[in-house]
Amino acid sequence: MKIVHRICLSDLINISMLVVIGLFAMHSFDELLAKFRFTAIADGLNAAFLEMRIAEKNYLLYGDKAALNSISTRIAETIPTLEGERGQIEQVTGGSDYNRLVQLLADYRSDVLALMGGHGNEQQVRESGHALRTFSENLTRMERDKVAGIIEHSKAVLRHSFWAVLFFAFLFTQWNARSIRRSLRQVEQLTRSIAKGDFSPITEKPSADELGAVVQAISTMSEELNRREEEIVRSKRLASIGVLVAGVAHELNNPLNNISMIAQTFLELHDKLGSEQQLEFMTQVNEETERLRVTISNLLDFSKPKDKEVEPHDLNEVMQKCLGLVQNLLTIGNIKTKLALADDLPELCLDEHQIQQVLVNMLINAIQAMPPGGILSVGTRVLPAQHAAEIEISDTGKGIPPELINHIFDPFFTTKDEGGTGLGLWVSYGIIKNHGGEIHVKSTVNQGTTFTVTLPTNLEKCSYAA
Secondary structure, eight states, rough: OHHHHHHHOOOOOOOHHHHHHHHHHHHHHHHHHHHHHHHHHHHHHHHHHHHHHHHHHHOOOOOOHHHHHHHHHHHHHHHHHHHHHHHHHHHHHHHHHHHHHHHHHHHHHHHHHHHHHOOOHHHHHHHHHHHHHHHHHHHHHHHHHHHHHHHHHHHHHHHHHHHHHHHHHHHHHHHHHHHHHHHHHHHHHHHHHHHTTOOOSSSSSOEEEEEHHHHHHHHHHHHHHHHHHHHHHHHHHHHHHHHHHHHHHHHHHHHHHHHHHHHHHHHHHHHOOOHHHHHHHHHHHHHHHHHHHHHHHHHHHHHOOOOOOOOEEEEHHHHHHHHHHHHHHHHTTTEEEEEETTOOOOEEEOOOOHHHHHHHHHHHHHHHHHTEEEEEEEEEEGGGGGEEEEEEOOSSSSOEEEGGGTTTTTTTOOOSSOOSSSSSHHHHHHHHTTTTEEEEEOOOOOOOEEEEEEEEEGGGGGOOOO
């Protein structure tokens, strides 16, 4: 369910509850208003009935016949009041109580008139007056009690309704917030992963709301970035292969020329050669062929695509392979090599093919930075305190200006005048970060540049797929 739908549902339920509470309150207030009106009428009737009883006592105690006339007059005045307020009284007390009140008043009037005619009974007047007064007071008291009950009931209902509305509002808020927090955590996880160069899609299914759509969009973007990064890595590898092939071509010419000369000599002198001399010629051909095979094998091993595979490797051996790939470039460029490889270097958990690509790219950059010749220094060492190993590649080239040094790992940034894509160091940075390592650079103009790569020595990372 989408967030907007959940919010609408929450609002609908809360509004419905408020409407029900409002209707109940209006009904209670209407009932209270009717009963208050009745009590006002009842108070007036009780006052009239009280005056009648007082006049009745004056007659019974003092023989005041004018008191009977007063009772008769008050009864005559009360009857129209009862008839005029019949609807209001019946609404509150019901038709039976109204009829009972009217009947008691009629009985009292009859007894009073009979007494005024000289054939009545004083005891009968006293009893009928008492019955009328008692019924009226009880009826009024009962309705007042009902008013108090309605007020208490209304207070209880409103109190419980308030807590119910508050509870449901909190419940729906938590429901919405939990879903939103879950989606936001997925967004945060994706963005953090992308920032670290990990473009793996999320495994948890996104929610079916608007934020879930955002998560899905970011996940799709991450997959597309991963695909494009792989394309960039491949393109950069092809560029490196082009540079290597240009150098290896010279490396291949020498053994091919040797093989050609040996073959020509062998053909010319075949009839004059003894078995030992023939064997010596073939041995030389085999040695030159093996030299070609090793060179081509290293080049093919570097160039062919491989699945990502993290395994324990000897970093010194990886470095030696990389130096072998660029050896002819070093020879052609008149560059001397200084090696300082640590003997106690432990095995590192890494993807050999990816690390090889990083190192070859740095070696080529160093070679290209020293066109007149120079010194390439390559070293490895252990950093026990950091549980890491360090690779250092230094050249004596033209260096990088200070204003550009902070941008060399940016995509499409290059210090080369032409032919540079600006992707090599950016790709290398991502590979080293994916291995949990660090890559740094120091440079001085016209003195040289030093790249330092730090990789963790924790072999437990071999369970991690780069």
